[in-house]
Amino acid sequence: MEREAALTRLFESHYTGLLRLAVLLGADDAEDIVAEAFCELHRRWNRLRTADAALPYLRSVVCNLTRMRLRHLQVVRKHAEWSTDLERSAESVALLRDDQKALIDALRQLSVRQREALVLRYWLGLRESDIAAAMSISCGAVKAHTNRGMATLTKIMRERR
Structure with missing residues (x-):
């Protein structure tokens, strides 16, 4: 119960x-x-x-x-x-929302791991250790996926302007 x-x-x-x-x-x-x-x-x-x-x-x-x-x-x-x-x-x-569609399209262009790391970090606000547990990877790998994902996402969003 x-x-x-x-x-x-x-x-x-x-x-x-x-x-x-x-x-x-x-x-x-x-x-x-x-x-x-x-x-x-x-x-x-x-x-x-x-x-x-x-x-x-x-x-x-x-x-x-x-x-x-x-x-x-x-x-x-x-x-x-x-x-x-x-x-x-x-x-x-x-x-x-409409204002999220551009970001969602850009997120879809990232690798699966980069997208997961960014969403868990910036959308849910999880700590690296929690992200590592959710993704079954090390904290170092979380940092790498997050950094690479942000760099790629920044580039994609700048090109859209």
């Missing part, structure tokens, strides 16, 4: 933020990814060290699921020999 109450509170307070995270990481099925992350959390609740570990766990699952789906799409496109634009769900599109 306590688990369900905690999950309900997490869902009510963090669903939209996790949905935005998935969208910013490039997911075309952000709602499915977030729902799957909550299912994973429900399944593994008893394995958490503390209830405070639930939100970082959700972020990590959202990152991993998005990464896996994007890799799958790359393989499908490569073998299908045709490419179409990803259809975005209405909810995903509604979350993005």
